[in-house]
Amino acid sequence: MPPKRKYLTAAEVEDMLAAAKNNSSPERNYCLLYMSFIHGFRVTELRNLQLSDLSLKEGSLRINRLKQGFCTIHPLLEEEKEAIRLWLDVRRSMRGADSDWLFLSRQGKPLTRQRIYQIIRMLGERARVEVPSHPHMLRHACGFALADRGIDTRLIQDYLGHKNIRHTVRYTASNPARFRYVWAKKTNSKGYI
Template sequence: MTNRKHLTPSEVERLLEAARRGKNPERDYCLIWMCFIHGCRVSEISTWRLSDIDMEEGNVFVHRLKNGFSTVHPLYARERKALREWLEVRKTYRGADSEWLFLSNRGKNMTRQRIYWLIRNYSAAAKLEINAHPHMLRHGCGFALADRGIDTRLIQDYLGHKNIQHTVLYTASNAKRFKEVW
């Protein structure tokens, strides 16, 4: 096992494939993808409400915790598809009339503990060489953005960091940033 604190995009894909084979594939796939693509903390995604999603405008309001900057992120095509699939299945869940985006089988919002449990189980099912947990999706987002050459300040805003020192972690260890220096 490695001490790495993030998932790579290919590991996230393997996690998503495992979720597609799970008992709640639409919900779990959507939850994992959105957690990764928006760099959410588990407590942020577990408290998303239907009202945070605007499918018409193609936006999601991300309530950042830990005194972070809350922002509006665009919904990308892949997640819009995943959201549509989940929202259709969600209608059949107990508690479908509730405000929570991600419902448990009991009709309540999913707890942090349940999301941790899901990620751990999907990590094992995907045969990842790392014991994944939800925060690794957030870090994976930061590293993936840095790998794409996204400006550190933009990553800071995207992840809701107030202190740039929390963001530099993603760019400082990125060897790709030196590729075009010469």
């Protein structure tokens, strides 16, 4: 029996985002899922996001990585800013709206790690993803999506906050598209560089 896949494909993430729009707390769950994928969050990094980490005006997000990873500022994508605005509009009328936690439960408390796992699993089931979904699969999905876009391994390392590049090469090493242009550079009349 082959090992279970430990990541989600970009198509599966799209399906889960569509499922997030059609459930309870659609604004929160869509925003949470989208940000998890785009920024490659670990579940605790996502849980610990605060309003003070966001600057919609500047279009930036402070990322506080765990495991002694690189802490950085990521740009916010336009679609992401819209998802955040929609969630913040709902969040303003909730219990706990005066707290700095970005993602709140219905009780007005920060979402627990367990609740985030439940949300991701539920969205995966509703999207009919073939493998049981969990938050770390979104982090891996981010890494593979960046590699598929041809992003340099060192940049992916910095983006995901990996202290050691050994944790990053899994994304680029398994991407056959990286070899597509190896010999497509300028050649002389004999076919050599």
